[in-house]
Amino acid sequence: xxxxxxxxxxxxxxxxxxxxxxxxxxxxxxxxxxxxxxxxxxxxxxxxxxxxxxxxxxxxxxxxxxxxxxxxxxxxxxxxxxxxxxxxxxxxxxxxxxxxxxxxxxxxxxxxxxxxxxxxxxxxxxxxxxxxxxxxxxxxxxxxxxxxxxxxxxxxxxxxxxxxxxxxxxxxxxxxxxxxxxxxxxxxxxxxxxxxxxxxxxxxxxxxxxxxxxxxxxxxxxxxxxxxxxxxxxxxxxxxxxxxxxxxxxxxxxxxxxxxxxxxxxxxxxxxxxxxxxxxxxxxxxxxxxxxxxxxxxxxxxxxxxxxxxxxxxxxxxxxxxxxxxxxxxxxxxxxxxxxxxxxxxxxxxxxxxxxxxxxxxxxxxxxxxxxxxxxxxxxxxxxxxxxxxxxxxxxxxxxxxxxxxxxxxxxxxxxxxxxxxxxxxxxxxxxxxxxxxxxxxxxxxxxxxxxxxxxxxxxxxxxxxxxxxxxxxxxxxxxxxxxxxxxxxxxxxxxxxxxxxxxxxxxxxxxxxxxxxxxxxxxxxxxxxxxxxxxxxxxxxxxxxxxxxxxxxxxxxxx
Amino acid sequence: xxxxxxxxxxxxxxxxxxxxxxxxxxxxxxxxxxxxxxxxxxxxxxxxxxxxxxxxxxxxxxxxxxxxxxxxxxxxxxxxxxxxxxxxxxxxxxxxxxxxxxxxxxxxxxxxxxxxxxxxxxxxxxxxxxxxxxxxxxxxxxxxxxxxxxxxxxxxxxxxxxxxxxxxxxxxxxxxxxxxxxxxxxxxxxxxxxxxxxxxxxxxxxxxxxxxxxxxxxxxxxxxxxxxxxxxxxxxxxxxxxxxxxxxxxxxxxxxxxxxxxxxxxxxxxxxxxxxxxxxxxxxxxxxxxxxxxxxxxxxxxxxxxxxxxxxxxxxxxxxxxxxxxxxxxxxx
Numbered sequence: 001x002x003x004x005x006x007x008x009x010x011x012x013x014x015x016x017x018x019x020x021x022x023x024x025x026x027x028x029x030x031x032x033x034x035x036x037x038x039x040x041x042x043x044x045x046x047x048x049x050x051x052x053x054x055x056x057x058x059x060x061x062x063x064x065x066x067x068x069x070x071x072x073x074x075x076x077x078x079x080x081x082x083x084x085x086x087x088x089x090x091x092x093x094x095x096x097x098x099x100x101x102x103x104x105x106x107x108x109x110x111x112x113x114x115x116x117x118x119x120x121x122x123x124x125x126x127x128x129x130x131x132x133x134x135x136x137x138x139x140x141x142x143x144x145x146x147x148x149x150x151x152x153x154x155x156x157x158x159x160x161x162x163x164x165x166x167x168x169x170x171x172x173x174x175x176x177x178x179x180x181x182x183x184x185x186x187x188x189x190x191x192x193x194x195x196x197x198x199x200x201x202x203x204x205x206x207x208x209x210x211x212x213x214x215x216x217x218x219x220x221x222x223x224x225x226x227x228x229x230x231x232x233x234x235x236x237x238x239x240x241x242x243x244x245x246x247x248x249x250x251x252x253x254x255x256x257x258x259x260x261x262x263x264x265x266x267x268x269x270x271x272x273x274x275x276x277x278x279x280x281x282x283x284x285x286x287x288x289x290x291x292x293x294x295x296x297x298x299x300x301x302x303x304x305x306x307x308x309x310x311x312x313x314x315x316x317x318x319x320x321x322x323x324x325x326x327x328x329x330x331x332x333x334x335x336x337x338x339x340x341x342x343x344x345x346x347x348x349x350x351x352x353x354x355x356x357x358x359x360x361x362x363x364x365x366x367x368x369x370x371x372x373x374x375x376x377x378x379x380x381x382x383x384x385x386x387x388x389x390x391x392x393x394x395x396x397x398x399x400x401x402x403x404x405x406x407x408x409x410x411x412x413x414x415x416x417x418x419x420x421x422x423x424x425x426x427x428x429x430x431x432x433x434x435x436x437x438x439x440x441x442x443x444x445x446x447x448x449x450x451x452x453x454x455x456x457x458x459x460x461x462x463x464x465x466x467x468x469x470x471x472x473x474x475x476x477x478x479x480x481x482x483x484x485x486x487x488x489x490x491x492x493x494x495x496x497x498x499x500x501x502x503x504x505x506x507x508x509x510x511x512x513x514x515x516x517x518x519x520x521x522x523x524x525x526x527x528x529x530x531x532x533x534x535x536x537x538x539x540x541x542x543x544x545x546x547x548x549x550x551x552x553x554x555x556x557x558x559x560x
Numbered sequence: 561x562x563x564x565x566x567x568x569x570x571x572x573x574x575x576x577x578x579x580x581x582x583x584x585x586x587x588x589x590x591x592x593x594x595x596x597x598x599x600x601x602x603x604x605x606x607x608x609x610x611x612x613x614x615x616x617x618x619x620x621x622x623x624x625x626x627x628x629x630x631x632x633x634x635x636x637x638x639x640x641x642x643x644x645x646x647x648x649x650x651x652x653x654x655x656x657x658x659x660x661x662x663x664x665x666x667x668x669x670x671x672x673x674x675x676x677x678x679x680x681x682x683x684x685x686x687x688x689x690x691x692x693x694x695x696x697x698x699x700x701x702x703x704x705x706x707x708x709x710x711x712x713x714x715x716x717x718x719x720x721x722x723x724x725x726x727x728x729x730x731x732x733x734x735x736x737x738x739x740x741x742x743x744x745x746x747x748x749x750x751x752x753x754x755x756x757x758x759x760x761x762x763x764x765x766x767x768x769x770x771x772x773x774x775x776x777x778x779x780x781x782x783x784x785x786x787x788x789x790x791x792x793x794x795x796x797x798x799x800x801x802x803x804x805x806x807x808x809x810x811x812x813x814x815x816x817x818x819x820x821x822x823x824x825x826x827x828x829x830x831x832x833x834x835x836x837x838x839x840x841x842x843x844x845x846x847x848x849x850x851x852x853x854x855x856x857x858x859x860x861x862x863x864x865x866x867x868x869x870x871x872x873x874x875x876x877x878x879x880x881x882x883x884x885x886x887x888x889x890x891x892x893x
Contacts, residue, residue, distance in 0.1 A: 355813045462642040468629040469607050469636045470656040480655070484646045 013282075018383040024404065027438050031419030032411065038255035038422060045507055054256035064260075065235040070150070071218035074157035078214050079207070081158055082165030085312060088305045089166070090173035103316050104163040108319070110552065111158075111503020113520040115525075116227045117539045118319025119156055120532055122324045123147060128322050152228040157221060157232075159315065161214040168213075172206035172279070180346075209275035213409075213540060216268045220261070220412035222506045238414040242510055245418055254521065255422070258415045263408045274407070288415070304548045327536035344537035359537055361522050368519040371433060372501035375440045379497040380490050382441075383448030387456050390449075407446050416442050417510030424511065432516030439507040444497035451496060455489035456482070497550045502545060562620035564711065564743055568605045569614035577601050577767040580615075583760060588737050588744045590754040594766030594790070598829040600639075602638065602764070603713050607634050607744070619710050619743075635709035639716045641700040643688045648673070649699055650684040656707035665853075673892070674702035677736060694725045701733070706739065712744045718753065720832055730757055733804045751791050755779065763787045785891040795866050796891065801837035803880075818856070818869040820887040824880045825872065831882055838888060841880040847875060 022189040038053050054060055085104075089097060107115070122128050123146055130142040137143075146152050180202070184194040229235075235243070237257060247256035330341045346352040350360030386404065420435045430438075459482055467477035505520035512521055519542050526535035564587075567580040577598045583589045591599055604610040606617055608629035617624045617632075622634045635656075642653050644821045651658075654667035654673055662670075668684070675683050678698040683691075691699065697717055704712055714733070734757050737744055752893050754761050755775040761882035763770040763778060763786070771778055782788035785796065795811050799805060805814070821840070824831060831837065843859035843866055850873075857868040859879065868881060 235663075253747040259870075460640060460642065461641055462638045463644065465629075466636065466638050467607055467644075467655070468609075469632075469634075470703065471630050471632060471659045472655075473630050475661065481644055485644075 020382045020389070023382060024386075026431070028404075028407075028442050029448075030417070031255065031423045034426070035415065035419045035422055037260045038252055039208070040351065042252050043540050050256035051259060053259050055251065059255075060260065063237060063240050064264075066234065067219060069237065070153055070157070070234070071221075074154050074161065074218040075211050076153055076429065077158040078161040078165050079211060081312065081315075082162040083169065084308055085162075085166040086169035086173060088211045088308060089127055092301060092305055094305060094309075096309070100313075101167070103313055104166055105317055107160050107163050109499060109546065110160075111505065111520060111542065111546075112221075112223045112521045113503065113505045113509075114323065114539055114542060115156055115159060115223060115319065117523060117532070117535050118323050119152060119159075120147060120227060120527065121536060122319045123155070123321035124150070124532075125437060128318070128325070131359050148228065148231070150229075150234065153221075153225055153234060156224045156228055157218045159319070161217055163316075164214050164217070165207075165210050168210040169203060169206050175204060205275065205278040209272065209279055211271040212275055216265065216272060216409055218412070220265060222412070222414045223509065223524070227524070236288045237264070238412055238506075241414050241418060245510065247269065247419060251422060254418055258418060261415060263413060265412065268408050269406060273406075323536045323539045324535055325463060327540045330533055344533045347534060348537050348541075361519075362536075364517040364519055365520040365541065366435070367517060368502055371436050371440060371518060372498045373495050375444055375501040376494040378437070379444050379448045380452075380494045381439055383445055383452050383493055384486070384490065386445075386449055387452040390453055390456075404446060405484050407442075413439075413443050413504070413506040414510050417507030420507070424513075426490040432513055435511055436508055436516055436518065439511060440497075440501040440504055443454040444500040444503060447496050447500060448475040448493040451493040452486065452489050455486055459485055492553055495553050498549055499546050499549055502542060562710070562743075563618075565616065565618040566606065568602060568612060569616040570601065570605055570610065575601075575767060579764065579767070579769050581596055581769060581772055583743060583745075585743055586663065586741045587759040588734070588757060589760045589762060590746045590748060590753045590758035591749055591762045591764055592751060592790070592808070593770075597747060597764045598767045599764060600715060601767075603636060603715050603745070604746060606711075606713060607633055608634050618718050630692075633707070633710045634713065635704035635707045635711075636713040636715060636890055637697070637700045637717050639705050639719065640830075643691075643699060643703070647688070647689045648688045649685070649688065650689070652699060653703045653705065653706050654686055670706060671702075674705055677705070677739065678702045679732065685704060693721050694729060697721065697729060697845075698732070699747075701736065705736075705742070709742070709840065712742050714744060714746045716747055716749065719749075726753070733757065755791075761791075763790060765790075776805045782889065788815055788889065788891070794822075794869055797840075797864050797866065801840065801862050801864055803841045805838045806836065806885045809888075810890045812892040814889055815889040816883050816887050818867040819854075820883050821866075821868045821870075821881040822856075822883070823870050823874055824882060826874070827880060833882060833884070836885045837882040839882050840878065843879050843881065845874055845877050845879060849860075880893060 004277055030083070039054075040046055040048065043114065087102075088094065089100070094100065122129065123143040123144065125145060125147060127147075130144055133139065133143050134141075146155065176199075176518055180198050181194055184198045185191075211493055219236075219237055219285070222242065225234055225236050225239050226242065229239075233245075237260065241254050241257045241261065244250040244257060252509070270405050327344055328342070329338050331338055332341055332343070343352060348361045350362060391404070416439050419440050424430060424435055461483070462475070463481050464477040472480060502518075503520060504518075505524060508521055509524060511531060512518070519538055520541065521543075523535045523538050526538065562585045564583040564585070564755065566582065567579060570577040574600070579598070579602065581589070588645060591602060593599055605612055605615075608624075608627065612625050614624065620645055624634070631851070644655070647655065650668055650671040653671040657667040657670060672681075676683055678701055680695060680698055680702075683695070684697070688696070688699075701714075701717070722731065730753055731747070733744075746754075746757060752858050758775065760772065760774055762772050765786050770784050770790075771782060773781075778787055778791050782791065788794055789796075794817050796815050796817055798813055799809075802814065822833070840861070843861050844864075845857060845859050847858040849856040849858075853871075855870050855873055857870055857874060857879075859866045859868060
């Protein structure tokens with residue numbers, strides 16, 4: 001098919017990204033530069049002492065070694081859980097593959113506060129798992145004590161990240177050209193020999209690359225460590241930034257540690273990008289016409305794979321179900337038996353008074369919905385205009401946009417939150433809501449771009465070109481032809497931004513004052529005061545909102 | 561008279577395009593050439609999708625070359641049709657009218673009229689995804705016509721269709737051309753298509769014009785070897801393998817088409833030809849293919865392959881042929 005290569009850029013393509021780029025530099029660069037400058041300036045004087053301390057002190061080394069340690073162990077456990085699944089999915093013909101992949105994407109979109117709450121409800125000393133074990137084996141005491149410990153951190157990270165390994169490796173493995181394996185069999189190698197000599201070597205780049213990604217995620221993990229770690233014993237770089245900024249009020253120290261975190265993340269990011277190059281340079285495309293013949297499951301294989309997927313299914317779903325269950329179970333009268341009740345919801349909406357900190361959560365629910373709606377409505381047009389700009393390859397703005405795409409990997413949401421927390425002092429005209437919206441916008445924008453750009457690139461250029469030959473001005477052609485065809489991607493991006501904002505806790509927690517409260521922040525406070533039932537009721541509302549959103553997009557795509 | 565005068569210059573790092581041609585109003589011109597010769601670039605330059613380095617695109621006295629694409633009134637039927645999947649058939653066709661702010665009733669009336677013209681009555685509310693390739697092609701043509709262009713470009717509009725449909729739609733395009741009286745430029749790589757549809761053919765090679773002329777001129781009197789071989793099969797042979805050749809002939813290799821060679825059935829009899837002719841003797845028959853109406857004979861003499869199209873099957877393995885002298889061309893390659 002002929003392509004009409006247009007080297008003269010359509011003028012709207014040149015103009016469109018400009019407002020978005022200005023917005024980006026305003027809302028992203030200014031807070032970041034402000035933060036980093038505070039690492040070097042104290043009382044108007046230039047100083048390197050904060051940075052020097054942050055990079056060289058033995059305290060830093062202690063934090064850093066723990067950060068690396070937990071990230072490394074978390075990655076190992078994620079690999080241990082994820083790789084067998086990747087093997088099964090790409091080598092066996094599994095009927096429930098779609099369901100399995102669907103369940104595996106749940107942790108991707110699950111807000112971390114829900115993971116925390118789910119872990120407390122399921123694995124906690126009073127959690128469902130312990131209750132089941134106690135009644136099964138008639139135990140007096142809870143047999144599993146993993147909460148508020150190193151184990152809880154690792155397990156929660158594995159919960160979050162094993163699907164990353166599973167999905168990335170199995171996709172890569174699935175698309176491997178089987179010709180080398182075939183020739184290995186032809187030369188008489190056994191299946192085991194072929195696996196170790198041929199297949200394993202070929203999938204190692206994808207294992208390496210996905211592991212680096214998981215390592216990076218765990219490196220910048222914040223709320224899980226803050227809550228599930230349960231003490232200063234388990235302090236990572238991000239927790240230290242939060243602690244300095246919000247507890248010891250040492251802004252310069254927080255800024256200096258932000259710099260340390262960014263430096264390490266950039267190094268990890270470069271390694272990740274290099275590993276990606278390794279993947280694209282190896283033969284990942286199926287060139288032979290015969291697809292890998294997937295083995296029909298033998299009896300043993302069948303049992304093993306059902307066992308594996310049942311266990312991982314429980315692993316993923318049990319914490320979520322626990323939250324929902326917990327929100328409906330309680331004692332109605334003092335000393336009474338546990339039954340189904342709506343009292344936590346009544347307390348949540350202020351319809352029934354409760355003891356302790358449980359107060360009316362309605363304002364937080366409305367604040368969350370309002371913030372998420374604004375974030376969705378603002379993120380999508382900005383994301384769209386930046387995606388249009390990426391169509392111009394090898395240009396300055398497309399390089400910037402690719403950088404923005406990588407942003408959440410290099411600059412953690414804690415640092416984004418800190419940026420706005422520090423800006424707030426200098427810009428009192430920004431309301432609390434505005435600060436949260438801006439931080440959420442920065443966090444959701446890369447996802448919006450990643451959703452919109454591929455769809456935009458799929459559109460053949462001849463569509464808008466033909467509209468122009470028929471008399472439409474370039475911008476008119478974009479509005480009439482390309483925009484309607486991007487509708488699904490834009491809706492998806494809006495929903496993703498909405499859900500990201502609804503569940504965001506890291507940045508919100510770092511920057512929020514007591515005036516502005518969102519659902520996750522209120523949940524965090526409830527968990528911190530051991531009101532798990534109340535947190536579960538609020539969490540169930542959050543789950544319901546996210547589920548409705550994602551199911552509605554999912555069914556929409558199927559119809560199309 | 562709105563004559564079309566076009567001169568295009570465009571330099572790419574690895575390709576240079578430099579062509580010039582003209583056409584009368586209402587002509588159907590084909591641009592033909594192998595892939596990579598610059599056909600699509602030519603169309604992109606004429607529509608304005610690519611800017612010219614130098615040259616002009618004149619319809620009558622108006623030079624369109626500095627106008628933006630949307631003001632040129634040059635419509636194009638794209639190779640992939642580029643119909644808008646989110647719009648119904650009638651909205652696709654009416655799209656150029658919508659841009660001109662013509663009211664809905666008139667737009668749809670015009671869409672129906674054009675659907676009738678392209679032979680797709682009743683297709684107004686069909687969805688694009690429900691159309692076949694041939695239907696898409698005709699809707700794209702109707703949409704291009706709806707913009708009331710001064711010039712219509714067609715970029716290999718039939719290349720994605722099967723042979724039978726191609727023949728039918730080719731005639732349809734010619735009929736629509738004759739009914740609308742629109743000047744059209746038709747790009748193709750299929751010489752049969754070019755020969756059957758056009759008033760004038762431009763043979764393009766590596767960014768320059770090899771030959772311009774009507775089908776018969778190009779087929780019968782090609783001015784270059786490229787034009788000769790691209791427009792049909794032919795033999796190019798050194799002079800020394802001929803038994804006889806005309807006295808006052810130029811230098812160069814001898815070119816003739818397979819159907820110009822007549823097999824001498826009985827060498828003992830005189831050749832039944834009144835016009836002057838040349839002889840090729842002692843050809844070894846390598847292969848005889850039966851093609852229904854005629855035979856294609858592949859023969860060899862002194863390392864030269866010779867292709868002959870004949871109504872009779874040769875009786876012997878060694879044959880002689882004669883070719884009328886006026887059918888012989890001479891090219892230095």
